[in-house]
Each structure stands twice: as C-alpha cells, then as structure tokens.
Amino acid sequence: MSEHPALPALPVTFRPGRTRAVLLTAGAAILVVLTVISLLIPSLSPGERLSFIFTGVLLFGVLMLLSRPKVVADDSGVTVVNIATSRRLAWAEIVRVNLRPGDPWVFLDLSDGTSLPALGIQPGIAKQRAIDDARALRALADARSPQG
Incomplete structure (x- = not known):
C-alpha cells in the first residue's frame, strides 16, 4: 500500500462545503427575516424599511464573501x-x-x-x-x- 493517497482526477476543487452551506443559509435567513420584519412593522417609513433590507443584503454579502x-x-x-x-x-x-x-x-x-x-x-x-x-x-x- 502506498503512503500517499490516490491522486484525485484533475481538475479538482477543495472547499469547506459544510462551512459554506452554513454561511450561505444563515445569510439568506438573515436577509429574509430582516425583509419580513421591515414589511410587518406598519409604523416604519419607506426609508426605514429600506435600511432594514439594506442591512440584510449587506450581511448576506459579507457571509457570501466569507464563503468564497x-x-x-x-x-x-x-x-x-x-x-x-x-x-x-x-x-x-x-x-x-x-x-x-x-x-x-x-x-x-x-x-x-x-x-x-x-x-x-x-x-x-x-x-x-x-x-x-x-x-x-x-x-x-x-x-x-x-x-x-
């Protein structure tokens, strides 16, 4: 038996799949929750609603970058x-x-x-x-x- 593992077929991509799934799922959940909250609170102005949504998009973007x-x-x-x-x-x-x-x-x-x-x-x-x-x-x- 060889001390080296069998060589994978090229090209091969290595990435932290579970970590990536957690980050993207959390990002999508945060975006959805902040968007729903902004739409459900009747006393918010359009600018406040947009700031909720913008914050969700910003957080999702950061988590996407971390999953890169x-x-x-x-x-x-x-x-x-x-x-x-x-x-x-x-x-x-x-x-x-x-x-x-x-x-x-x-x-x-x-x-x-x-x-x-x-x-x-x-x-x-x-x-x-x-x-x-x-x-x-x-x-x-x-x-x-x-x-x-």
Whole structure:
C-alpha cells in the first residue's frame, strides 16, 4: 500500500462545503427575516424599511464573501481563492503543503520562501475532510514537483 493517497482526477476543487452551506443559509435567513420584519412593522417609513433590507443584503454579502475560499488544482498548477484575494501558482512554486494540529487552514510553503494560507481547506466543521483534502493536495504537489 502506498503512503500517499490516490491522486484525485484533475481538475479538482477543495472547499469547506459544510462551512459554506452554513454561511450561505444563515445569510439568506438573515436577509429574509430582516425583509419580513421591515414589511410587518406598519409604523416604519419607506426609508426605514429600506435600511432594514439594506442591512440584510449587506450581511448576506459579507457571509457570501466569507464563503468564497477554495483551492482549485489542475494540470498546470493551483489557484488559491481566499476571502479577498486570488493567486495562481505553478506546481513548481509549491514546496510543501502543511496542515498541522491547531492550524485554522492549510498553509502552502512556496519556493520564494513565503507561506500562503489556503482557506479553502480548513478543519473547522469537517476536520477529517480537511485532513483528507490536505493529504490529496500534498500528494498532487509531490507528484508534480520537479524534485518528485
């Protein structure tokens, strides 16, 4: 038996599915509740109603932004999409894939000596899934590295 997991078929997208579902569901619920409240309170002016709805839309937007992270691996490299940034890496740039106990997400050690957080693999709600995803990404990086 190999010490590395079987390599996933490319392209593959890693993302915290349960966390994303919770964030988007909560955002939609908040938007609906604030909209219904604004419509049910008869003493509100049109501007106050709009401010309730605007607040719901704003909160939903923030939660959508927090649900954005993912890591997409394909034949030519990896795209790391975090909350507000996106970065494309060639396989040769990735030296190591790290997910140590207590880490909030995977860190990619890069050939330029820096480290890039990859929020698309995070052990928050689904710890075993994050560990499996980190192992799969590590195996892909090892298989495609110039040293491997």
